[in-house]
Amino acid sequence: MFLHVVMLSLSADADAGFHERVQGYCRRILAECDGVAAYAFRANEASRADGLTHAVVAAFADSAAHDRYQVSSAHQEMKAYMAGFIARLVVFDGDIPGFKTPA
Template identity: 80%
Template sequence: MYLHVVMLQLSAAADARFHARVQDYCDRILAECEGVAGYAFRSNQASRADGLTHAVVAAFADGPAHDRYQVSAAHQEMKAYMADYIERLVVFDGDIPRFS
């Protein structure tokens, strides 16, 4: 399994309309991108978040599935839409063991 985590510090301009549209992109990615095992945009509940308010957490069948997602229309549109609302981001990409 391949994990993709994007931790985000969103600006105050990220209102309910923004969150609804990002959720629509998440739904599109799940429907359109082959090899996506899970995909979610959530608020960060960690007390040690260092200002990182939200995250995109995605699991893929493998690295090639992640690579296909990166260039997909849904992902490219989501990134372009979110760009003006992001003050800071941190990314983790990597293989992880399957948990049973």
């Protein structure tokens, strides 16, 4: 399994409408992108978050599925929309050995 985690600090402009639209992009990515096992945008509940208030957490069947997602229109549109609301961003991408996506 290939894991993609994007930790975010959002601007004050990220209102309820922003969150609803991002959830719509998440549903679209799950429906349109082959090889996406899980995809979510959630508030960060960690007490040691260092100001990173939200995250996109995604699991892919493999790195090739992640690569396809990166260039998909759904992901490109989501990134373009969110860009103006992001104050800080940190990304982790990596293979998780021994962990398989459900069949």
